[in-house]
Amino acid sequence: MSTNQGSAKWNGGLKSGNGSISTLSGALKDFPYSFSNRFEGEKGLNPEELIGAAHASCFSMALSMMLEQAGMPPEHVHTQASITLDKDGDGFAVTKSHLDVIARIPGAEAQKFEEIAAQAKAGCPISRLLSCEISMAAQLEA
Incomplete structure (x- = not known):
């Protein structure tokens, strides 16, 4: 079992306040975030961006493992996760x-790759954590 920790501090009200995010490993230490980063398009870190990075990295590792187990070791896997935050009643929800x-993957068969990618999408730990719709477009690079 592995236990990891992330923490956040928030100061002040929602729109006028600001916060910082840290991870136990120190990869992020008091990294700033704010309402405007999350909801007004201002450049900067926000929780959905972190979820996207977590989902992309977890999926990439799971897919690499499953491809290797199937005798199709990848040269590389590049994944981008786009997280959708929608209005939900009086609040917001991550919906996709x-x-x-x-x-x-030299010599890979597209159909087999797509099957394994679908299995990785369904089975990676972050996919299993998320209760929103998860979609995917997977392609082999020539």
Whole structure:
């Protein structure tokens, strides 16, 4: 079993306040975030961006493992996760995570790759954590 930790501090009101995010590993230490980063398009970190990075990295590792187990070791897997935050009643909800995947696997059969990618999408730990719709477009790179 592995236990990891992330923490956040928030100061002040929602729109006028600001916060910082840290991880136990120190990869993020007091990294700033704010309402405007999340809801007004201002450049900067926000929770959905972190979820996207977590989903993309988890999926990429799961897919690489499953491809290797199937005798199709990838040269590389590049994944981008797009997280959708929608208005939900009086609040907001993460409603979708879309994975765009490009993998280079010499000699791979497209149908087998797509089957394994679908299994990785369903089975990676972050996919299993998310209760939103998860879609994917996976392609082999020539």
